[in-house]
Amino acid sequence: MKQITSVVLLLICFISAGINYGQTDSQKKKVCITMDDLPFNRALNVSTEEMKQWVEKLLIKIKKEKIPIVAFVNENKLETNGKRDPARVDILRMWLDAGVELGNHAYSHKSGNLVPIEEYKEDIVKGERTINELLAEKNLKPRYFRHPFLNTGRTLEYKHEVEKFLANRGYTIAPVTIDNSEWIFAEAYDKAISSNDKEMMTKISGEYIDYMKAKFMYFERQSQNLFGRQINQILLIHSNRLNADYFSILCDMIRNAGYEFINLDEALKDEAYKSPDTFTGRGGISWMDRWALTQGKTKDFFAGEPRTPEYIMKYAEVDSE
Numbered sequence: 001m002k003q004i005t006s007v008v009l010l011l012i013c014f015i016s017a018g019i020n021y022g023q024t025d026s027q028k029k030k031v032c033i034t035m036d037d038l039p040f041n042r043a044l045n046v047s048t049e050e051m052k053q054w055v056e057k058l059l060i061k062i063k064k065e066k067i068p069i070v071a072f073v074n075e076n077k078l079e080t081n082g083k084r085d086p087a088r089v090d091i092l093r094m095w096l097d098a099g100v101e102l103g104n105h106a107y108s109h110k111s112g113n114l115v116p117i118e119e120y121k122e123d124i125v126k127g128e129r130t131i132n133e134l135l136a137e138k139n140l141k142p143r144y145f146r147h148p149f150l151n152t153g154r155t156l157e158y159k160h161e162v163e164k165f166l167a168n169r170g171y172t173i174a175p176v177t178i179d180n181s182e183w184i185f186a187e188a189y190d191k192a193i194s195s196n197d198k199e200m201m202t203k204i205s206g207e208y209i210d211y212m213k214a215k216f217m218y219f220e221r222q223s224q225n226l227f228g229r230q231i232n233q234i235l236l237i238h239s240n241r242l243n244a245d246y247f248s249i250l251c252d253m254i255r256n257a258g259y260e261f262i263n264l265d266e267a268l269k270d271e272a273y274k275s276p277d278t279f280t281g282r283g284g285i286s287w288m289d290r291w292a293l294t295q296g297k298t299k300d301f302f303a304g305e306p307r308t309p310e311y312i313m314k315y316a317e318v319d320s321e
């Protein structure tokens, strides 16, 4: 009798677990959206007025979505003719006022793979002057640093020294797991706008959302293969015209794929981010790929990663992803 009761109890447990499936917190996939190259990706080629219009457009969508976002600033994009431009600083302030957390993305987007370490450190320090000021007004400090080009250095010595330097300045490195070539779609989109090619704009945007969906699916598979579960993902996109027009549609796609949006703090609580990363290759690649390479995974493991369609690459005049 006791045995039968146990079996019945066990069955009830299974059934109720089944009913709760999809509702429990641990079952829901989670992603943090991060945005690079603030205040605006094309800052060096647009007028301050145009920049303001595009940023306003993007921020309306970000506010509407009510999603926690950490975004990374290149302070040289706050300058006009080599001088800090108060009008551009005001545009950056708009980001803060929209509830976006600002992080450091180095002053002039130098690559840690290409410049001597002292120069890289200098770019980090120079990259926090305005954000320090703006955040101090709200009694805050920048907490995160994002490596430009996701380049973390060509030797372990360089990489570890930068890690130590950043930690001493109070920064946590912001990794990326869902890395992608959204920037190529954005370049193509910019070009279509300047040629007033509406048909091409629509085509690029549709292709962009499909491509991002495929990237999410790919990195979900990689998460399963590497960790046997869905880790908290971190997505990288940029502050650009493409997202000013399509951010909400991108968010809808992510939600429909079963994701909940979380902030970077929560994302980084996932144990996965403690995985060793000894990658010192040339590429600015996903942390998912770094962990896999550190574990000695070979080519087959990375098969099936979605690529940017050839015609988009050609249109954007970009040779490689």
Ligand SMILES: [Zn+2]
Pocket: 036, 037, 105, 109, 148, 149
């Ligand atoms: Zn960047």
